[in-house]
Amino acid sequence: MLRVVCAVALLAAQQVAANYPLFDESTKMRVLRVPWDTRVGTVIYRVRATDSDYDYPLSFDVQGRTGRSLLRVENLPCPRNSSVCEANVLLAKPLEKSRLYQFTMSVRDAQGDQTNVEATLTATPGSSVAALDTAFPRYSTLIMVPENTRVGSELEYFLVRKSNLHARHAYLELSGAPIFRVKQRLAGNSVSNGSVILLEELDYERQNLYPLHMAATDPFTNSLEDTRNILGFDLAVVVSDVQDTPPVFIQAPSVTTLPATIRPGDLVLRVLAEDGDKGNPREIRYGLLTQGNPFTPFFRMEETSGELRLIRSLDELRAIVKPNTPVVLRVIAEEVVLDGRQADNPEHLISTEAELALILPGSANTPPRFESERYVASVPEDSPPGTPLTFTEPWVPRVRDDDLGLGGVFSLSLLEDNGTFEINPSVVEGSANFIVRVKNNAMLDYEKFQMLSFKILAKEVNQPGNGALSATASVTVLISDMNDNAPQFSQQTYVATMQENATAGTPVAQVHAEDVDTGVYGEVRYTRILGMMNDSLSLDPYTGQVSVAANNHRFDREVAPEYKFYVEARDEGGGGRASTVPLIISLIDVNDHSPSFEYSNYDLYLSPNNNNFSTRVFLKATDADAESPNNAVRYEIISGNFANKFFLDPITGELKVIPRREDRENLLKPQEPSLYTLLVRAYDLGVPHRWGTAEVRVHPSIVDTSPKGSVVFIVPNSPTRVLSDLKATEKLLMQLTGGKVHIKEVRPFKPGETMAAADLAPGASHTDKSVVVADISYSGEPAMVDVAEIQQRLMTNQTVVKEVITEYRADTSALFWFMVFFTLALLVALVALIICFLFAGCPLYIQRKETPPPPPPPPRQAEEVRLVLERTDNDDGDKFVIRREAWSADGRDRYVQFNRRNVLTLDPKPQIQDSYSTRSEKVPRQHERPSVIFTRELQNQDMKRPTKTPQ
Numbered sequence: 001m002l003r004v005v006c007a008v009a010l011l012a013a014q015q016v017a018a019n020y021p022l023f024d025e026s027t028k029m030r031v032l033r034v035p036w037d038t039r040v041g042t043v044i045y046r047v048r049a050t051d052s053d054y055d056y057p058l059s060f061d062v063q064g065r066t067g068r069s070l071l072r073v074e075n076l077p078c079p080r081n082s083s084v085c086e087a088n089v090l091l092a093k094p095l096e097k098s099r100l101y102q103f104t105m106s107v108r109d110a111q112g113d114q115t116n117v118e119a120t121l122t123a124t125p126g127s128s129v130a131a132l133d134t135a136f137p138r139y140s141t142l143i144m145v146p147e148n149t150r151v152g153s154e155l156e157y158f159l160v161r162k163s164n165l166h167a168r169h170a171y172l173e174l175s176g177a178p179i180f181r182v183k184q185r186l187a188g189n190s191v192s193n194g195s196v197i198l199l200e201e202l203d204y205e206r207q208n209l210y211p212l213h214m215a216a217t218d219p220f221t222n223s224l225e226d227t228r229n230i231l232g233f234d235l236a237v238v239v240s241d242v243q244d245t246p247p248v249f250i251q252a253p254s255v256t257t258l259p260a261t262i263r264p265g266d267l268v269l270r271v272l273a274e275d276g277d278k279g280n281p282r283e284i285r286y287g288l289l290t291q292g293n294p295f296t297p298f299f300r301m302e303e304t305s306g307e308l309r310l311i312r313s314l315d316e317l318r319a320i321v322k323p324n325t326p327v328v329l330r331v332i333a334e335e336v337v338l339d340g341r342q343a344d345n346p347e348h349l350i351s352t353e354a355e356l357a358l359i360l361p362g363s364a365n366t367p368p369r370f371e372s373e374r375y376v377a378s379v380p381e382d383s384p385p386g387t388p389l390t391f392t393e394p395w396v397p398r399v400r401d402d403d404l405g406l407g408g409v410f411s412l413s414l415l416e417d418n419g420t421f422e423i424n425p426s427v428v429e430g431s432a433n434f435i436v437r438v439k440n441n442a443m444l445d446y447e448k449f450q451m452l453s454f455k456i457l458a459k460e461v462n463q464p465g466n467g468a469l470s471a472t473a474s475v476t477v478l479i480s481d482m483n484d485n486a487p488q489f490s491q492q493t494y495v496a497t498m499q500e501n502a503t504a505g506t507p508v509a510q511v512h513a514e515d516v517d518t519g520v521y522g523e524v525r526y527t528r529i530l531g532m533m534n535d536s537l538s539l540d541p542y543t544g545q546v547s548v549a550a551n552n553h554r555f556d557r558e559v560a561p562e563y564k565f566y567v568e569a570r571d572e573g574g575g576g577r578a579s580t581v582p583l584i585i586s587l588i589d590v591n592d593h594s595p596s597f598e599y600s601n602y603d604l605y606l607s608p609n610n611n612n613f614s615t616r617v618f619l620k621a622t623d624a625d626a627e628s629p630n631n632a633v634r635y636e637i638i639s640g641n642f643a644n645k646f647f648l649d650p651i652t653g654e655l656k657v658i659p660r661r662e663d664r665e666n667l668l669k670p671q672e673p674s675l676y677t678l679l680v681r682a683y684d685l686g687v688p689h690r691w692g693t694a695e696v697r698v699h700p701s702i703v704d705t706s707p708k709g710s711v712v713f714i715v716p717n718s719p720t721r722v723l724s725d726l727k728a729t730e731k732l733l734m735q736l737t738g739g740k741v742h743i744k745e746v747r748p749f750k751p752g753e754t755m756a757a758a759d760l761a762p763g764a765s766h767t768d769k770s771v772v773v774a775d776i777s778y779s780g781e782p783a784m785v786d787v788a789e790i791q792q793r794l795m796t797n798q799t800v801v802k803e804v805i806t807e808y809r810a811d812t813s814a815l816f817w818f819m820v821f822f823t824l825a826l827l828v829a830l831v832a833l834i835i836c837f838l839f840a841g842c843p844l845y846i847q848r849k850e851t852p853p854p855p856p857p858p859p860r861q862a863e864e865v866r867l868v869l870e871r872t873d874n875d876d877g878d879k880f881v882i883r884r885e886a887w888s889a890d891g892r893d894r895y896v897q898f899n900r901r902n903v904l905t906l907d908p909k910p911q912i913q914d915s916y917s918t919r920s921e922k923v924p925r926q927h928e929r930p931s932v933i934f935t936r937e938l939q940n941q942d943m944k945r946p947t948k949t950p951q
Contacts, residue, residue: 020113021058024048026166026229029089029105029119033227035131036097036123043074045089046217046230047105055109056080060087063116067103069093070121088230095123126225135170135219135231136160143196143237147204148244152520155180155237157195159187161220163229170219173232176212180237190220202239205278210237243350245276247284247333252354254369254471255326260361264310268299271306273333273352282335282350289330289353294320299329306333308356318360326367326469327358355472367469368401368410368428368458375456378478379438381446387438389421389477399458399471400431410460415472417454418443428458436475446481447516453477483521486577487513487569493582494567500557500587502548508537509583511544513569525574529583531565539567541574546583557587557626591686593624595633597694604655608701612657619653621682621692629685638693640678646698648680655680655696675699710744711737713772719746722770729772735790737776738783745773 027048034044049058057078062071072092078085085107101121108114132139138159145155162170172194174182179200187193194214215232251272258268275281286306290296298312308329310317321327334351352374357367375397377389391397401408409429414421414436422439425432434456443449454477459470489511496509515522526544529537536553539546546567555563566580598620607614625631635653637646647656676698683691713733715722722729723746733741749769836842 018111018113019052020115021049021051021055021107021109022115023105023107023117024050024084028117029121030117031227032119032121033124033126033223033225034091034095034121035126035128035226036095038091038095038128040091040094042091042128043088043215043230043232044071044091044228046086047089047107048084048086049107049115050084051109051113053109053111054080055111055113056082056085057110058085059108060085061106061108062089063104063106064102066101067105067119070101070103095121097123097125099123124225126222128226131221131226131228132231132233134161135216135221136233137191139214139233141233141235143235145198145202145237145239146242147202147208147239148242149198149202150519151198151201153198154183155196155198157193158214160192160194160216162190162192163218163220165223166218168218171217173215173217174212174235175215176235177210177237180210180212182214196237204239204241205245205276208239208241208278210239211235212237241277241280243277243280243282243335246350247273247335247352248276249273249333249352249354249373252331252356252373254355254373255357255359255366257359258310258314258361260314262310262314264312266310268308268310268358269356271308271331271333271354271356273306275335282337284333285336287332287334289332293328293330295327295329298327301331314360321360327360329356329358330354331356353474357469357471366401368399368460368471370456370458370471370473371396371398371400373473375473375475376478377436377475378480379444380480381444381482382484383438383441383444385438385441389436389438389475396433397435398431398433399428399456399473401428401458401460407460410458410470413457413459415455415457417452420444420452421454421477423456427461444479445484446479446518447485449479451476451478481518481521483517483572483576485515485517485521485571486579487515487524487571489513489567489569489579489581491581493584495584495586496546497586497588498548498555499590500555501590501592502553502555504548504551504553506548507545508548508585509546511546511567511569511581511583513544513579513581515571515577517571520572521576522571523573524569524571527568527570527574527578529565529567530580531563533563534565537565544569555585555587557589558593558624560587561626562586589625589627589630591625591630591684591688591690593630594690595621595623595682595684595692597621597680597682597692600694602694602696603699604696605699606657606701610657610700611659613655614701617655619648619655619680619682619694619696621653621694623684623690625684625686632685633682634685635680635682638679638681640676640696642676645676646678653682709776711774711776713774714749715770715772716768717770718768719748719770722746722772730774733772733774735786738785739776739778742775742777743772744775745771747771747773 024047027046029045029047032045038044047060049060051058057075057080060073060075062068062073070092072090074088074090076086076088099122101123103119103121104116105119106114106116136158138157140156140158143156149155158172160170160172162168169186169190170192172182172184172192174180174194174196179198179202181197181199182194183197184192184194212235213232214235215230217230219229219231221228221231249271251270253269256269262268271286273284273286275284284306285303286301287303288296288299288301288308295317298310298317300309300311301307302309308331317327331354332351333354337350354373359366372395375391375395377391377395379387379389399410399412401410409427411427412423412425412434414423419440420438420443421436424435424437428434436456438444443452453474455472455474457470457472460468490513491511494509494511498506498508502508511526513524513526515524525541526539527541528534529539529546533554536549536555537546538549544567563585565583565585567583568578568580570576570578602617602619604613604617606612619635621633621635623631623633633653634650635648636650637648645658647658648654649656678696678698679693680696681691681693683689715729726743726746730741730743733743747770749771
């Protein structure tokens with residue numbers, strides 16, 4: 001009982017899991033309209049169904065008496081891994097005009113599940129021919145093709161319009177012969193193009209007619225009269241004959257025994273041959289080959305009938321024939337070529353030879369014989385050794401000898417094969433099938449030989465006292481082409497020239513490659529350009545034209561004189577073997593750069609006598625072009641050269657002053673110097689000329705009357721370190737003083753050399769200090785000191801700047817109030833003195849001249865200093881200045897002290913000062929040495945050399 005319950009449950013589960021096949025909604029044939037004149041056997045619809053259980057294949061059928069008599073179903077192949085199955089519905093009998101047919105369409109899966117759909121067919125009054133013409137704007141039912149048409153050729157093309165009921169394009173199908181296929185592509189938004197392509201070689205002698213059927217699914221129809229989803233028509237491909245096959249002997253007995261009663265003039269045998277080209281066969285003429293054959297004079301071959309007759313007596317023939325040796329004659333059958341077109345046909349295509357063996361009476365032995373006198377085989381080129389030749393029907397590779405015993409033993413060998421093939425077996429007794437194999441594939445090259453011919457010799461093994469008989473069979477081997485050759489360029493290297501400013505589309509080079517292979521194997525396409533900057537070039541895949549790809553290419557003659565690329569070509573339409581060839585492009589320099597001066601402005605100073613410059617002046621300009629004359633620079637003055645006072649050498653660029661007599665006379669007359677502003681131009685010799693300009697300002701000589709003096713600095717660095725980077729020390733001192741500094745002496749610092757030095761740097765080692773003696777000169781304008789830059793340098797050098805600045809500011813503030821108080825007190829004293837002087841009774845009235853003058857007020861050095869924050873452009877590198885400086889003496893000695901107050905001391909009397917005073921004591925003038933400036937800020941000075949010395 002339990003088993004029965006389980007079986008029932010399992011069966012129910014299987015029934016629940018099963019799904020029925022379903023018709024495609026678009027192919028249910030619910031309302032089908034077909035023109036009433038549709039021909040019987042025409043495919044009128046294609047149904048489609050799916051099964052979610054994948055129980056394929058599906059089987060379609062028509063149910064009902066009406067449907068079975070009206071329609072027939074052809075199920076299309078549907079393997080188990082398909083996703084959909086289809087079937088063609090064919091019309092089985094003529095339709096009655098305007099009649100409505102009702103029937104049922106069914107589909108069954110592999111498990112037996114079946115789905116039925118009710119369908120109707122209406123025979124409309126429309127025309128099936130008109131429907132075909134509407135759906136196919138271009139079609140034909142007959143294609144004529146020569147038998148020598150190449151494989152891959154397009155034989156004909158068809159146009160089909162898509163249905164207006166949905167967006168799918170019409171799809172073409174070709175059936176009937178596997179050697180043809182249809183290649184489809186779009187020809188517009190609603191039209192598809194289908195081309196019939198040949199896949200295999202044609203042979204008129206093998207088959208000259210191919211019936212095909214062309215069908216289009218989802219074509220355009222008039223939905224009011226025709227709702228078919230498939231239309232088709234029969235298509236016939238007729239192969240026309242081409243004279244490419246030699247004559248074939250259909251009657252040529254290889255061995256004939258002459259009767260003993262034969263007489264001269266009697267018939268020996270008859271041969272018959274026909275043209276191998278069946279479409280338009282030519283007449284055949286026969287003859288005997290006499291070259292090297294001593295038996296030919298004994299026979300005569302009738303030219304038109306092919307009859308062979310004996311023309312001399314049999315005894316004469318026996319006299320020259322060895323015992324047991326047959327008489328071998330070579331017969332030729334040749335086509336008759338009319339209209340003088342024989343030159344168009346090779347000799348091996350219009351003639352055929354055959355051997356005839358005649359056995360004289362009294363000879364019992366017979367020679368070997370082949371099943372066929374002529375064999376044809378094919379082999380791919382470059383086949384490896386050991387590859388057998390395949391002899392297809394009707395050629396049977398068999399040989400036999402009817403003699404018994406040793407007379408039936410013969411050997412097989414090849415003649416005129418140049419060692420390309422070998423035959424097995426080499427010795428045969430009675431009969432055997434032979435095999436011809438490739439021995440050496442050197443000659444199996446389609447590009448050299450499309451056909452090879454040789455002969456098979458079957459020869460009896462010699463017996464004592466008995467001659468060896470033999471027979472031959474001719475073999476023609478057709479070599480099929482393979483893709484064994486890569487494209488070959490016509491040149492080993494292509495060299496081209498182009499201007500560096502070439503624009504897009506400019507032709508650069510034309511490469512050409514050919515492939516000796518035939519068919520698609522020989523279709524060469526130029527695929528790409530290899531090398532750096534290959535994106536700057538374009539390559540035409542069909543013509544091999546190399547052109548400039550864009551206007552903004554990267555070719556530059558100034559970067560490289562030439563560029564090397566590789567052009568690649570491939571056969572098989574771009575997907576086969578590849579070859580490359582070097583392409584060298586040499587650039588022609590174009591004048592695309594203008595000369596440029598080193599400086600845009602020049603400032604030059606004349607010598608004191610104004611008749612020349614203090615040093616020789618050369619104005620230099622460069623041109624970035626790569627070749628002459630584009631980079632050859634010449635110089636000229638274009639404006640400002642009044643009275644031709646200056647001369648600019650056009651080649652060297654040297655600027656000179658032209659001395660004139662009136663100039664020498666003017667030297668005796670004092671006059672104001674003038675400024676000359678010259679506009680000079682540097683131009684190249686290219687075409688067109690390009691140039692650049694610069695301004696030259698020539699200043700007269702200037703006598704420098706600026707104040708000068710010597711200052712001694714105590715630098716917190718050893719003399720060795722100071723001397724190692726003298727320029728950096730000069731720059732720092734120039735920033736501190738605001739004048740032009742020239743260091744004259746650097747010596748070690750000695751203790752006690754100055755009291756101020758000891759006070760300024762308490763605890764410092766005297767061995768780490770240096771005494772720097774420098775000349776300071778100032779121009780007529782106020783000196784400029786950039787406090788921010790000095791502060792930045794001191795902060796970079798990690799000096800104690802904040803304390804000094806704070807103390808200085810505090811001293812300055814105290815000094816200010818002290819000066820205010822002192823000024824007020826002084827004014828009060830002066831008023832009192834003036835009043836006292838006015839009265840004679842004043843005790844100071846008489847002694848006013850003896851009264852020493854009041855002490856001068858403390859110098860207000862801090863008030864006379866100009867602090868100028870200014871950013872200058874002196875380091876822009878675009879100004880060239882030649883200037884002469886002059887020094888003037890300053891008889892006053894200065895003493896400048898930092899870290900307390902800056903006081904200029906001129907009073908020779910000493911001033912007593914306590915240790916807590918904020919004022920500096922006055923020091924007597926010391927004429928034996930220069931004044932001293934000591935600064936702790938030089939402790940970690942930046943020793944980098946400056947790039948430009950300020951003026």
